[in-house]
Amino acid sequence: MSSIDPRDEQMFPKFGTADIDRLRRFGETRHYAAGEPLFVTGDNAPGMFVLISGSVRVTRRDPLGRLAPIVELGPGDFVAEVGQLSGRPSLVDVHATGDVEALLIPHDNLRSLLIAEAKLGDRIMRALILRRVVLIETGAGGPVLIGPETHPDVVRLQGFLARNGYPCQVLDPVRDRDAASLVERYAPDPKDLPLAVCPKGTILKNPSERELAQALGMVPIDAPDRTYDVVIVGAGPAGLATAVYAASEGLSVVVLDAVAFGGQAGESARIENYLGFPTGIPGRELTARAFVQAQKFGAEMVIPAEAVGLDCSQTPYGIQLADGRRVKGSTVVVASGARYRRPEIPRLREFEGRGVWYWASPIEARLCRNEEVALVGGGNSAGQAAVFLADVAAKVWMLVRGPSLAESMSQYLIDRIEAAENIEVLTETEITDLSGSPEGQLERVRWRNRVAGDETGKSIRNVFIFIGADPATGWLEGCGVSLDAKGFVCTGAALPATGMTEQSGPGRPSPLEADVAHVFAVGDVRAGSVKRVGAAIGEGAAAVAQIHTVLSNASGPPPAARERSARG
Template sequence: MANMQLTPQEFVPEANRDEPVSPSLQNLESRRHQSNPVLTAQELKRLHRFGTVRTYANGVRILEAGHTSYGMLVTLSGIVAINRYDGLGNSALLVEHGPGEFTAEVAQLAGRPSLVNAHAVGEVEVLVIPPENLRALVIAEAELGERIVRALILRRVGLIELNSGGPLLVAPAGHASLHTLQSFLTSNGHPHSLLDPNLDQQAAALVEYYQPKAEDWPLVVCPDGTVKKNPGNAEMGRCLGMLPELDEEKVWDVIVVGAGPSGLATAVYAGSEGLSVLALENHAFGGQAAASARIENYLGFPTGISGGALAGRAFVQAQKFGVEVAIPAPAMRLLCDQYPLRIELADGKQVKARSVVLSCGARYRRPALHNVAQFEGKGVFFWASRIEANLCKSSEVVLVGGGNSAGQAAVFLSAHAAKVHMVIRGDGLKATMSTYLIDRIKATPNIELHTHTEITALEGDEEGLRQVSFRCNDTGQEFHHDVCHVFLFIGADPNTAWLHDCGVEVDEQGFIRTGFDVNKGECRAKLEQGARPPEKPQRAALETSVPGVFAIGDVRAGSTKRVAAAVGEGAAVVSQIHAFLATQPVNT
C-alpha cells in the first residue's frame, strides 16, 4: 500500500520475523503495483467530482481503528501514514501513502469502521470520498474503478495474511471455545489475531485483570479497545460493524434472506438495477457453498475455484452496487398480514420490504446421536475449511457422507490429515457423487472408503471428542476408533420453520413451492370446490403462495442443488421482482 518499498520480510509482523515468508505473502508482494496503484494527475482530476478536499496538520489522526467510518482518502499532497493497531495500544507502521495514492480496503465500500489508524505526516491535503460516492465512482469510472476495487480486495487479503487489524482472540492455544469465533471471522473474510496468555505478556496481563471463568474464554479485544468475554456471533458482528443498525422505518425494495450463491446473485443483480437491497445472513456470506474446498464444474473456471473465493467476489460485487449486508442477522418470522411485508429479527426489531426473496437454504442435518451438540466445534464439524484442516493436521479423521460436498472435503482434508476414513451407508459413491471426484478419491492413498457403515456413538469430555463407535450393517460388527475429529456431510433440511406465521406453502419435505406447483395446487382446490380454475398462471415461476415473496436456491422445491443453478435462479428472480413491484403503489 505505498511509497515505501517494503520487502516481503518487512510485511511480516514483528512477532513473526523469524518465520519464513509464506508463498501467499510473496504473491502479494509481487502484486504491489495492483494493491497500491499511483493515480495520474488526469485521474485525480476526474475524482474531484466525487469528493471534498480537506487539509490536516502534521500529526493529526485522520482515521481511528474501530471508530472511523469512511469511504476513501486520496492523498493530494503530503503523506498519510497507515498504522496497524490491535486494540491493546500496540501500533506499527504498515505503509505511507503519498500523492496519487489512496487509503481504503473492501470494508469501506459499505462504510464499515476502519481496521487501521492513519495520521498526517507534515501538512496533508486529501480528497475525502464518502462510501456512497466511492460506489458511484467505481461504477461510473469503469477502468479506474476496476483498478480501485482490485486494490481494495488485495489489501483485505494482505490484512488477513498478516493477521493485522480486526479483533484479538485471547485464549490458551487450542482452546475448544476458539473454534466458533475463528470460524465466524474466517468465513466472513475478516482479519483477526490469536494471543496465547501463556506466551504473550500483554495477553497474560489482560487475563490477570479480567479473571475469566471457564465459560468466559476466549476474551476478545475489539479494534476500538473494548474487551468482551466469549461473545456470540451477533455481539462480534456489532463489535466489527458487520451488523449495522437497521432503520425499522425504511422500506426496502427487496430483502434477501440468506447470502448463499443464490441470495448473493439476487443482491448483485437487483442492486445493479437500482433497487434498494438488504441481505440478511445468519452466519457468513456464501452459505454452505463457501465451505467447498474446490468447485471444479462451475462454468468459466476450468481449474476450479474455492467456494470461499467465489462467495468473496460476489460479496464485494454486492457491496459495490450498494447492497446493505447484515451479518449475523437471522430472520425469525416473516409477517405477511399487511403490506409492506415485514421480517422480525433475533433482537425483536422488524424490517420492511416491498418484496422478499427466500434464499435461506438449509440447516445441516445431524445424526440421531444424543450428544452430537456437545461436541459441535469441539471435534464434530459440518464443513472443512483451513481452520479445521489445521486442527486435524497429521491425525486420522472420520468423514461421513457420500455427496459432492463430502467428496470435495475428503480430498481437501487428505492433504492435511494422516488418514481420512470416509463412512457411507450405501454400497458405493456412484449414485451420489460426480465421477471426477470418485476417481480422485480412488487415487488418494490416505482416503479409505467404508461402505455399509454408520456411526453409533460419540465419546469424549469437556475438552472435546475422543472416540467414535461404528457399526458395519452388513456384518453387524461394532468397532471403536480413537479419533478426535468427525466431519458430517449427511445433507441438510430446508430452513423453513420460521415461515409458518406467513403461510408460505411448502411440500412434504418442507421445501418451498413456487410458480407452477403453487398454481397447480390452487387449480386443484378450485376444482374440488366446483369452481372454474384460473385461465392464466397466478404466480411467477419463482413466486411463492404469498404475493411478493419469492424462493430460490436449495430451499425451493424442485431446485437443482448446484451452485450454477442457484446463481441462475438468483439472477432470474430479479425480473420477476420488477414485474411484481410494477403492480404496487410507488409510495409503499
C-alpha cells in the same frame, strides 16, 4: 519499515493528474496537518482518500496497543479497503506525516465512482480486495481472541470471523505475557474464556457471534422506517446473485443472514465444476467476490441477522429479526437455504464444536494435522472435504451409508478420492458411538458395517459430517407460504391447484413466486430446485426479472397474504 511493498501496482495503483481530475466530481478536498489522523482503527472511515500532495503512514494497531507499520503512501495513492464500500469501521490507523492535501470520496460516492468510471473503478476494486486479503492474513484491525487456539469457543469465534472475511488474532495466554495478564484480570473463571478484545477497547467474555459482531460494528444500524424494494433472507449463492442483479438494476436491496455470507457453498474447499473456473475455486473465494460485488452496486449487508418471522398481514411486509429489529420490504426473496442435518448418533450434540464439525475450513484442518479423522457422507460436499482434509490429515476414514459413492457424487471427485492414498472409503458403514475426555473433547469413534455387522473402534479426535441438510424455513411458519412435505417452499407450477388469490397481471404466480404475493424463493430452499451452485445463481438472477415484472404491474402495494397455514 513497511510490511508490504508499496510498489505492488495492483494493490497500490498510482493515479496521475488526469485521473485525479476525473475523480474530483465524486469528492471534496480536505487538508491535514502533520500527525493529524485521517481515521483510526475502530472508527467509521468517512470514505476513500486520494492523496494530492503530502504523505500518510498506514499503521496496524491491535487492541492491546501494539503498533506495526503497514505502508507509507504519497501523491497519487489512495487510502481505502473493502470496508469503505459500506462505511464499516476502519481496520487501520492513517496519519499524515506532513501537510497533506487529499480528495475525500464518501462511501456512497465511492460506489457511484466504481460504476461511472469503469477503468478507474476496476483498478480501485482490485486494490480494495487485495488490501483486505493482507489485513486478514496479518490480523490487522480485528479483535484479539485470548485463549488456547484449540479451545472450542476460540475455534467457534475465529471461524465466524473468517467466514465473514474479518481479520482477527489469536493469543494463547500460556505463551503471551500480555494475554496472560488480561486473563488474570478479566477471566479468573475458565468459563469466561475466550476473551475477545475489540479495537475500541471493549473486552467481551466468551461472547456469542452476535455480541461480537455488534461490538465490532459489523451489523449496521439501519433506518427502521425504510422500505426496501427487495429484502433477501440468506446470503448463499442464490441470495448473493439476487442482490447483485437487483442492486445493479437500481433496486434498493438489503441482505440478511444469520451467520455469514456464502452459505454451504462458502464452506466448499474447492468447486471444480462451476462454469468458467477450469482449475476450480474455493467456495469462500467465489462467494466473497459476490459479497463485494453486491456492495459495489449498493446492496446493504446485515450479517449476522437472523430472521425469525415474516409478517404478511400488512404491506409492506415485515421481517422480524432475532435481535428485535424489523426490516420492511415491498418484495421478499427467501434464500435461506438449508441447515446441516444431524445423524442419529449417541452424544453427538455433546461433542459439537469439540471434535464434531459440519464444515471443513483451514481452522478445523489445523486441529487435525497429521491425525486420523472420520468423515461421514457420500455427496459432493463430503467428497470436496475429504480431498481437502487428505492434504493435512494422516488418514481420512470416509464412512458412507450407501453401497457406493457413485449414487450421489460427481465422477471427478470419486476419481480423486480413489487416487488419494490416505483416504479409505467404507461403504454400508455408520458411526455407533462417540466418547471423549473428562474435559469434553472427542477422543474415540466407533463404527459398524451395516451388512456384515463388524464394529471398529479408532482413536479419532475429529469427525466431519456431511449428510445433507433440511430447509431453513421455520421462520416462515404462520405467514401463509406453502411448503411441501419436506419443508421446502413451493413456487410457480409446484403450488397447490388453488394458487394465489387477488392477483393482477398475467402469468401469476411467477415461476419463482410463492402463493403469497411478492414472496419469492430461490436456491436450495425452493421445492424442486437443483442443488448446485450454478443453478442457485441462475435462480437468483431469474428472480430479479420476475420481481421487476411484479413491481411494474402493481398499481399499489402487494395484497395481503391469504389466511392459511404455512403447511396447508
